[in-house]
Amino acid sequence: MSDAATPPQLSGRAAQVPRLRELRQMAQAESGVRPVDWRYHLTAMSETAIAPLRDPLSRMRLRLAAARVMRIVRRTQGRSLEDLQAELERIRPRLRRDRVMRRHSLRALGLIAAICREVQGLTPFRTQVMGALAICSGRLVEMETGSGKTLTAALAAGLAGLSGEDVHVVTANDYLAERDHALFADFFAALGLSTGLIVHHVPPQTRAPAYRARVLYASNKDIAFDYLRNRITLGGAQGSVRLSLETVHAAQARAASLTMNGLPFAIVDEADSVLIDECRTPLIISETAEADPDWAHQAIALAEPLKEGRDYTVDDQRRVLDLTPRGEARLADAGEELGGIWRNSVRRNHAAVQALSARHLFVRDEHYILRDGKVALIDEFTGRVAEDRALGDGLQQIVEAREGVEVTGRRVTRGRMTYQRFFRRYRKLAGMTGTAKEVAGEFRAVYGLRVLALPPPKRSRRKYLRPRIFKDQERKWQAVAKRAGQIAGQGRPVLLATRTIRASTELDRHLREAGLEPALLNAAQDADEAEVIAQAGQAGRITLATNMAGRGVDIMLDETVRQAGGLHVILTEVNEAGRIDRQVLGRCARQGDPGSCEIMVARDDGIIDKFGSRRTRSMLGDWRGVGKAQKRAERLMARARLDLLRFDLQRDGFLGFLGGSE
């Protein structure tokens, strides 16, 4: 079966050029919709106010539509695959005109679900059908963790793809992209849709065919970087007609070297992770300049004699370091001695601040790890090594110098943009996640996404045990080790979640001292990730993971384990956002399985120590204090994200006259 949506074949160079519509989209910046001033807050607040009134109605409409789809699925029982495909092919042209939730679309979705049943052996639940419909209408669907979001996305992608739209299914990481792509490749083939996969190890130059596929699975990072690279190729925002004409007369037309084919319809899996958490750091494409190790060493030497409090102040919460006038004076003296560039006060002070930041704010195994003699940064939210990411403004070099590894050259920025702006440029955006309620306002204000919560298909059998608070980490680790051993002894698998790599190694030590054999899953050793996850559901198995186990990971249980009570999750430290906690806890009791979870924290844990009130940090505080500390952290993060977006937009407005905006 051929992809009916393929444009008519053109000859020669013209065939390589994207269509004008896609080109325009690649070349344009987002228009000034969704402001970030006071109206941002207004939108966010009104969204949270309106949603409880609006959502029940939307759910009712979806439920009625889903019931029709399910009827179609039941009636097609027993029909052959070819038969179903033939009928789908018949109504396909009408889909292009039909809106979602109309007769033909529903009929098509019913057939898609039936094909899914035939090909995958999975009959979609009504909730999943509802989710697919909601996604096709551009909503952000909140479904209980472990209720089959992946299939929902596939159904929606199928329907959208059949109606002639390119679909990007954006996942939280490479593992999920690969897994989902592999899982549904046959399904999409059966629908007659071409599929593509973009993961990190596919070289960027060879990605163009994948982007021409109807349904594309990609990790957010890769797709965003591809876009940024494309924009740099284009030379920023440009008139699309000019670019198009260029292909006619110029041999090396910029438009012809684009890998991406516009930003059509994105279905973002784990939307809160991708659209919210990832947004704290902008995407930066840089090239490496010549290494200048002297600078880093001199900066460290310069900052060495400075004392905290006297010469500079550190604000742990905001992660900001300031020089006092006295510190600046000391630096001025030192700078005179060193001479050269150190005579310039701006350069000197900046270098000293960077050196001090490296000393105080960047901790090994929490913010970065040493791997193969290199400093590799860790993403705090995913717990994974952030490939190709480096600290800016000379900080990376100073950290390298401090760690005694080879000092690399500075990265010189070539292009820069934020996730927010990238996803805002999609023609249509939808998504799904297990945890979106808390940030519904932000979704609406930044992306125009309306969150819709859907009921779980099966009643959750997750048991929440009482959270426990310990005096310090030492006691916590001992208690966690004891508890893990105890539950593993019952023939149940245990998943221990830590926030940082440092904590996971610490806990690993404690477990081994207690005579247990945990499987370790963190950024430092993520090579056999899939295998570790596959075994994590075996009886008596203890898996120790950083946040990377939190998203989309499905730990399969066998029947004996189910009988024993399912997976037990211990969260050993609260994260910066309650959503991430809920994601981790959501690893147990998935899709109707039994399971239990509990939280064990210490009073000197990172989040509590940084954001907790004095009461919470002392012996008095209770669980509510921990929640408050977390709320505070969440607020700060939200603020930082908004600032970043604002800064990005402002910078573009400010520098627009220069051209070359990403």
Next chain:
Amino acid sequence: MATSFESQSWYRAAHLRPVLPRRAEVTRQMFRGQVWYVIRDPLTGKFTRISEAGHWLIAQMDGRRTLGEVWDAACAELGDAAPAQDEMLALISQLAALDLLHTNGLPDVDAMSERAGKVRRKTLLSRFLNPLAVRFPLFDPNALLDALWPFARPFFGVIGGLAYLALLISGGVAAGRNWDALTGNLIDRVLATESLVLLVLVYPLVKLCHELGHGFAVKKWGGEVREVGVMMLVFIPVPYVDASASAAFTSKWRRIFVSGAGILVELGLSAAAMLLWTQMEDGLARAAMFNVMLIGGVSTLLFNGNPLLRFDGYFVFSDLLEIPNLSMRSNRFIGYLIQRYLFGNAKAKSPVRARGERFWFFTYSIAAFCYRLLISLTIVMVVATRFFALGALLAMWSVTLIFIVPILKHLRFVATSDSLRGIRHRAIAVVAVICLLLVGGLGFLPVPYRTVAQGVVYAPYEATVHATEPGEVAAVLSDPGARLAAGAPILTITDPLAEARLEAAEAEARKYRLRYEQALSESAYDMRLWRAQAARADQEAQSLRDRLASMTLHAPRDGLFVMPGAADLEGAYLSRGDVVGYLVDPEDLIVRVAVHQDQADLIRSRSRSLALRTADDLDAVVPARIVREVPTLGQRIASRALTMEGGGRFAVDPERGPEPHTLEPILQFDVAPETPLREAEIGMRVHVRIDHGDEPIATRVYRRVRQVFLRRFNV
């Protein structure tokens, strides 16, 4: 975090080859010993000031070097003064904002057009927000001014200058000689309707001359004037010209002359009008001359020539001081002081760039604020005396503009500004404390509230001794100050005519009796007539005799005899009912106080304690209380001592008499002192202080405003 030397956005600009377009005018100017360069676009008239280092950088931009190369050169060349990359970007974006940057790159046209749209919307909005000063550009007057310049040139020469000086001096002398005639009853004359109409007609003409002055002054030194238009200043069309070409003049005196030219023209006009005014007969032309003077004088003194408002005088002043952008930077300086010392923001940047600016910044912004407040208040008051509703609207407008808008802006700054990150709680606390102090001080802190009024010592009616008969006082029988019992004789009155009249009556009686005797023999009828007549005359004589006897005035009741004018009484003529004196019990003496009707409610509802001081002994304070209130507001006042003629506060209505009546209703009430007054003090002025207890200022203001409104709208 310390400022970074390198910019995250540098890659956007480093490869560009910028160049300043040839049309840009660059002039060197000195401000307080520092060199600045003004870059001006003659097409748009917009200009910007850049520092010496900035000028060095711009000089390097020749369209062949890339920005990166320029920066490298700057780092090598300028040492510590080398700009950070962000500063470079700020510099070129400053130029780009003036459309004075050509590069080899392609600008983001979408973003630029969006920005232009934003600017357009903002201009529209500002027009809507400030309807009192809307500008409508009309045409390019450059050619016109060039054509007219030969006619204007003589005025800008030495002879023209001398003639102008002579005109000014003679005008000033004439004004001095006619000062009283000029200024008498000024406001009423100005606000009379016909005068207002004339004012509205004359004002644009005067302003036209004013603007021509600016225009020609620019022409004098070869500048261009590219825009002329009409500004609706408080709905009166006033012309304006764009004299921004002068900003590029190197000499500050030339800039000052251009800024001041308008004022000079107006002063010249008023001097000429003054001279004409003295020579003219009353009439429309003379009134027009008066208005020209008024505009030239008042508007120059209070508005145009005053450096505290942002008109011509301000620009003259700021050029004189060599502080460009004085108003904005002095406001920023105050902001800096608040941020630095109240909020503790160590990173706040002071706008002070040169020595001596600090002082001017500090004083200017405070003085300007106070002056603006004062001027608005005065305008509101003057307008409100004639057009109350308009005055009220203007008042609201001014309050919004002077207080509410800036307050909201500052609150927003405190709530959202990035520069307060980390110290916001302190900033909010400081603001909250200040607000609390203000609200508490004005709204809740009770401050003493008093009314001071005047009254007279007043004897009760029944204690007054009235003359029962008219006549001359023959003898005073009782000593003033003596205690008299009822019936005691006080004085005797003689009527110089009474005895003569008695004699006449007795003679008449005799006459009738004789007639009667004569008639006894002649006519029975006549006999009866004359007998009756005689009886009547006898009766009359008898009554006159009685009266002679009763000319002694007796005390009607017990009491201490007080006779205010005792020494002058003997021989004085009294009419019936005149007050001779009082027979009082000192306990009964009261003070009758008169207050304006506005205070009636206050006095009735809340008079805590009263204190009296009599006019003859101002040091002695006597506590008192209110005993009685004259029940209605009236206009009849108790004593002439309380009227303006008598040294009091109330104007007397000349059309009513003979009892004194005030023009406006008053409330009178009686106050009894705790210690009895001396009887000698009857009729004396008493100062009364009525304490209303302590009340916050805000409630008081509210009461006043409410009263004014109630009265104006007759609710």
